[in-house]
Amino acid sequence: MGFLQILSARKVYQTPEGSSVQALDDVTINIRNNEFLTLLGPSGCGKTTLLKCIAGFEDLDGGDLILDSKSLRSVPPHKRPFNTVFQNYALFPHMTVEQNVAYGMEVAGVSKVERDRRAGEALDLVGLSGFGGRRPTQLSGGQQQRVALARSLVLKPKVLLLDEPLSALDRKMRETMQIELKNLQHAVGITFVFVTHDQEEALAMSDRIAVLAQGRLQQLDTPTEVYDKPANEFVANFVGTSNMFAGTVASISGDRVILETGNGRRLAATSTAFRVGDQVRLVLRPEHLTILARDETGDADVPAIEGRVRETVFVGSTMQVHADIGHGRTALVSHPHTRRGSSDIAPGAEVRIGYSAASGHLIPMRSA
Amino acid sequence: MAGDRFMAARKRNALLLLLAPISIILGIFFLIPLGIVVVYSFLEPGLYGGVEWTWYPYNYGRILGWPLNDYEEFDPIYLKIFATSLKYALMTVVFSLLICYPAAFWVSRRSERWKGFVLFLITLPFFASLLIRIYAWLLLLRPTGFVNTALEAAGIISQPLDLLFSGTAVVLGMVYIFTPFMFLPIYANVEKLDFSLVRASQDLGASPIQTFLRVILPLTAPGMVAGSIIVFIPALGNFIVPSLLGGAKVQMTGNLIERSFLQSRDWPFGSALALLIMASVVVVLMIQTVKAGRAKGGRPA
Amino acid sequence: MKNKRQMLWSALLKGYGVLFLVFLYLPLGLIVAFSFNANPINVAEWTGFTLDWYATIFQGASVEGNFDAAFTESPERIFDVIRTSFVVALSAASAATVIGTATALALARHKFFGKRFYQALLLLPMLVPDIVLGIALLIFFVGVGIELGLMTIIIGHVTFLSSYVFVVVSARLAGMDTTLEQASADLGAGPLTTFRRVTLPQIMPGVVGGFLLAFIISLDDVVITYFIAGVGSQTLPLFILAMMRRGLRPQITALAVLILLFSLIVASIGLILRNRKP
Numbered sequence: 002m003g004f005l006q007i008l009s010a011r012k013v014y015q016t017p018e019g020s021s022v023q024a025l026d027d028v029t030i031n032i033r034n035n036e037f038l039t040l041l042g043p044s045g046c047g048k049t050t051l052l053k054c055i056a057g058f059e060d061l062d063g064g065d066l067i068l069d070s071k072s073l074r075s076v077p078p079h080k081r082p083f084n085t086v087f088q089n090y091a092l093f094p095h096m097t098v099e100q101n102v103a104y105g106m107e108v109a110g111v112s113k114v115e116r117d118r119r120a121g122e123a124l125d126l127v128g129l130s131g132f133g134g135r136r137p138t139q140l141s142g143g144q145q146q147r148v149a150l151a152r153s154l155v156l157k158p159k160v161l162l163l164d165e166p167l168s169a170l171d172r173k174m175r176e177t178m179q180i181e182l183k184n185l186q187h188a189v190g191i192t193f194v195f196v197t198h199d200q201e202e203a204l205a206m207s208d209r210i211a212v213l214a215q216g217r218l219q220q221l222d223t224p225t226e227v228y229d230k231p232a233n234e235f236v237a238n239f240v241g242t243s244n245m246f247a248g249t250v251a252s253i254s255g256d257r258v259i260l261e262t263g264n265g266r267r268l269a270a271t272s273t274a275f276r277v278g279d280q281v282r283l284v285l286r287p288e289h290l291t292i293l294a295r296d297e298t299g300d301a302d303v304p305a306i307e308g309r310v311r312e313t314v315f316v317g318s319t320m321q322v323h324a325d326i327g328h329g330r331t332a333l334v335s336h337p338h339t340r341r342g343s344s345d346i347a348p349g350a351e352v353r354i355g356y357s358a359a360s361g362h363l364i365p366m367r368s369a
Numbered sequence: 370m371a372g373d374r375f376m377a378a379r380k381r382n383a384l385l386l387l388l389a390p391i392s393i394i395l396g397i398f399f400l401i402p403l404g405i406v407v408v409y410s411f412l413e414p415g416l417y418g419g420v421e422w423t424w425y426p427y428n429y430g431r432i433l434g435w436p437l438n439d440y441e442e443f444d445p446i447y448l449k450i451f452a453t454s455l456k457y458a459l460m461t462v463v464f465s466l467l468i469c470y471p472a473a474f475w476v477s478r479r480s481e482r483w484k485g486f487v488l489f490l491i492t493l494p495f496f497a498s499l500l501i502r503i504y505a506w507l508l509l510l511r512p513t514g515f516v517n518t519a520l521e522a523a524g525i526i527s528q529p530l531d532l533l534f535s536g537t538a539v540v541l542g543m544v545y546i547f548t549p550f551m552f553l554p555i556y557a558n559v560e561k562l563d564f565s566l567v568r569a570s571q572d573l574g575a576s577p578i579q580t581f582l583r584v585i586l587p588l589t590a591p592g593m594v595a596g597s598i599i600v601f602i603p604a605l606g607n608f609i610v611p612s613l614l615g616g617a618k619v620q621m622t623g624n625l626i627e628r629s630f631l632q633s634r635d636w637p638f639g640s641a642l643a644l645l646i647m648a649s650v651v652v653v654l655m656i657q658t659v660k661a662g663r664a665k666g667g668r669p670a
Numbered sequence: 671m672k673n674k675r676q677m678l679w680s681a682l683l684k685g686y687g688v689l690f691l692v693f694l695y696l697p698l699g700l701i702v703a704f705s706f707n708a709n710p711i712n713v714a715e716w717t718g719f720t721l722d723w724y725a726t727i728f729q730g731a732s733v734e735g736n737f738d739a740a741f742t743e744s745p746e747r748i749f750d751v752i753r754t755s756f757v758v759a760l761s762a763a764s765a766a767t768v769i770g771t772a773t774a775l776a777l778a779r780h781k782f783f784g785k786r787f788y789q790a791l792l793l794l795p796m797l798v799p800d801i802v803l804g805i806a807l808l809i810f811f812v813g814v815g816i817e818l819g820l821m822t823i824i825i826g827h828v829t830f831l832s833s834y835v836f837v838v839v840s841a842r843l844a845g846m847d848t849t850l851e852q853a854s855a856d857l858g859a860g861p862l863t864t865f866r867r868v869t870l871p872q873i874m875p876g877v878v879g880g881f882l883l884a885f886i887i888s889l890d891d892v893v894i895t896y897f898i899a900g901v902g903s904q905t906l907p908l909f910i911l912a913m914m915r916r917g918l919r920p921q922i923t924a925l926a927v928l929i930l931l932f933s934l935i936v937a938s939i940g941l942i943l944r945n946r947k948p
Binding site: 380383384386387388390391394395398399400401402403405406409468471472474475476478487489490491492493494495496497498499500501502504505506507508509511513514515517518519545548602603605606607608609612613623626627630631636639640643646647650654 | 680683684686687690691693694695697698700701704711712713714715768769770772773775776780782788791792794795797798799800801802803805806807808809810813825826828829832836861886889890892893896897907910911914915918922923926929930933934936937938940941942
């Protein structure tokens with residue numbers, strides 16, 4: 002049982018051209034108390050729609066939204082115990098920072114003394130004490146972001162909804178805020194539902210990630226599970242980069258699976274979910290692949306992939322190696338450039354690519 | 370869900386409350402009166418004002434040329450006056466277009482600080498009383514007015530010129546009062562004009578005239594069309610300017626309508642004339658809508 | 671070579687711009703200057719400075735030495751006309767501001783069937799020639815038996831002023847960030863509180879600007895008022911029109927300057943408010 006349950010949520014939009022778009026299609030998520038849940042997906046996947054439905058700015062067309070075993074569907078946004086940090090912050094330009102932060106308490110009838118005290122505390126919490134008298138337009142993007150956070154947190158919502166709040170910040174600021182947000186969530190102990198299209202952000206901050214695509218929930222799991230064990234092809238491609246091979250399960254011994262691709266290539270993976278003859282895809286992350294040195298053998302019963310280096314891109318911590326591996330396929334290898342054999346890697350070089358069967362993850366072939 | 374329905378109902382009530390006043394005002398005091406004008410234009414004028422409730426297309430007959438009975442001859446005087454109105458309205462459009470077009474470029478090239486101030490100066494006369502702006506021209510143009518006095522003082526003329534009470538005076542007056550209407554849409558368009566396109570055209574070898582005809586003119590045409598329509602409509606039906614600056618010599622359809630209503634009390638005939646003006650306006654708007662629609666949808670996707 | 675030509679064009683354009691402003695302001699400037707001209711016969715010929723014309727508007731009849739130009743209207747009559755104009759303009763502009771703002775809110779913040787019909791309908795009063803609207807209202811009021819007077823003028827003005835307010839407020843609403851209203855609801859404010867505390871302060875410059883625009887247009891309207899004023903009530907423009915038709919007197923010039931001054935001040939306030947950034 003979740004603390005906030007989204008049950009079979011459905012939402013249909015009419016486009017101006019007259020066709021309809023399924024923005025949310027049977028989405029069920031049990032949000033746990035005090036967790037940092039991220040809704041991740043490309044633009045148009047339904048994540049922002051879902052957030053708006055939770056906040057109450059949009060009505061669900063089907064399904065339900067349950068908080069503490071009560072439906073929220075007939076509760077208007079201003080009566081829901083949730084608060085939102087908007088993508089553009091939506092700070093009231095005609096009010097000072099302090100008035101912005103105190104607004105929610107004011108409309109709730111909190112006394113002036115109490116308001117001042119709590120607004121001061123909230124601004125302290127986000128590191129903006131002393132900025133209360135300024136106008137939002139006099140603040141930097143990062144500062145406005147903090148005011149928006151303070152304005153929402155001061156009301157002690159049961160859930161804080163964050164709609165791509167970091168997207169307007171530059172890269173450095175964004176990385177700082179990621180850590181701050183995570184710390185803040187621990188400090189206040191409030192459930193955060195965070196929307197983003199940035200998979201790195203999602204992996205870095207979340208307790209759990211819900212990956213959405215075309216209005217459907219693709220996977221709901223911890224960041225490591227989502228990354229290491231993507232549920233399907235979409236997740237494997239959207240979260241991180243993958244080398245993928247389609248094939249048929251040829252043999253199984255224990256949890257060791259050998260599959261054979263259409264070209265007769267034999268590859269190894271670890272899984273217990275499939276039977277011999279199943280159509281599957283093998284997902285190999287670039288960092289799980291290594292270029293083997295001439296004398297290296299790699300994993301005993303995993304056949305190395307033969308290839309020829311086409312191109313290398315040095316990205317600092319690693320060398321991204323694009324290698325032709327026959328049949329028109331390219332493999333992407335993330336090779337630590339301090340590792341042995343690096344000097345041999347140059348365009349045109351013949352290489353052997355190794356991996357461990359434990360890192361090979363199998364997903365079912367998408368039905369055609 | 371009952372709750373959803375409740376929320377939807379509340380939203381609908383708010384909407385009804387917001388729309389009720391405008392619906393009443395425009396329904397009762399705008400649409401119905403316009404409908405009555407249409408009905409009146411087909412009724413027979415009563416002997417001492419008022420109307421007879423009988424079908425009577427002759428109001429239009431008097432204007433367009435089918436006489437009531439055989440021994441009456443059709444006098445195209447009303448068509449002539451309508452043609453004059455069209456001519457003056459078009460002249461007003463053309464002259465204000467010529468005046469405002471370069472001015473829009475001038476303003477768009479000012480620095481941000483000056484731009485606001487100049488725009489303010491150009492918009493301001495729009496708010497000055499219409500009558501007083503016409504009155505200014507009355508003082509300028511009359512035989513003992515500023516223009517004649519100045520010309521006489523300079524020794525250019527010995528007799529005052531007959532400037533007032535002419536078609537020229539009427540067009541001049543209308544150009545003056547409608548200039549802000551023409552300027553603003555053109556300016557909005559010119560301001561948006563991307564000058565890098567002009568430079569690109571020059572860079573590709575087009576002469577200044579070619580650049581103007583092939584790039585600048587097509588890109589600023591929508592503003593010119595909008596301004597022309599906004600000026601044409603009030604100019605066509607105008608009766609204040611011709612009655613003050615045109616005197617007895619210049620008759621526009623607006624003057625005829627005014628007299629039908631307030632002097633001869635032939636309301637059905639006045640209504641028919643008013644609908645002639647309305648019809649012209651509708652035709653102009655329809656041409657514009659069709660053209661705009663074609664410009665938008667004409668390009669293959 | 672090319673630079674020289676560009677500079678020439680630029681100079682020509684600048685010169686033209688100055689001429690354009692002269693064209694707009696010279697006639698108005700001349701009225702102002704010559705409203706102080708002592709010459710009672712020819713306003714254009716300067717014979718000396720006087721304030722008599724201003725004095726006679728408000729003092730009535732003759733001022734010493736200017737019997738020729740005796741002003742036939744009594745000051746009571748002028749004050750009466752001014753009062754009528756202000757009553758009409760204030761009531762019509764107020765009503766139009768409420769109606770236009772409500773309509774703008776409905777069209778900007780609600781989705782409903784018939785929205786496009788309303789959008790087109792609201793443009794119509796600005797597109798229909800004044801004279802057509804004037805005679806339509808005349809026939810309607812006479813037909814249903816409403817006596818022409820102050821009330822009919824106010825109603826007539828509200829019909830077209832609402833559209834102007836609607837346009838001004840809609841522009842403001844379109845420029846307003848809708849997430850501000852969502853944020854207010856999100857922080858616990860009900861629809862009315864949100865309107866009062868967030869929407870209204872945000873659109874206020876538009877509302878005030880719309881009101882001032884409506885006020886000026888109402889105060890200045892000749893054509894529509896001309897048809898629906900009846901015999902009992904006369905507004906300032908109708909009064910001036912009647913005076914102009916009777917013949918030119920220096921007092922008209924003085925009165926014109928006063929009206930000019932007033933409307934330009936109100937318009938300046940309106941324009942400055944409208945141009946203030948949200």
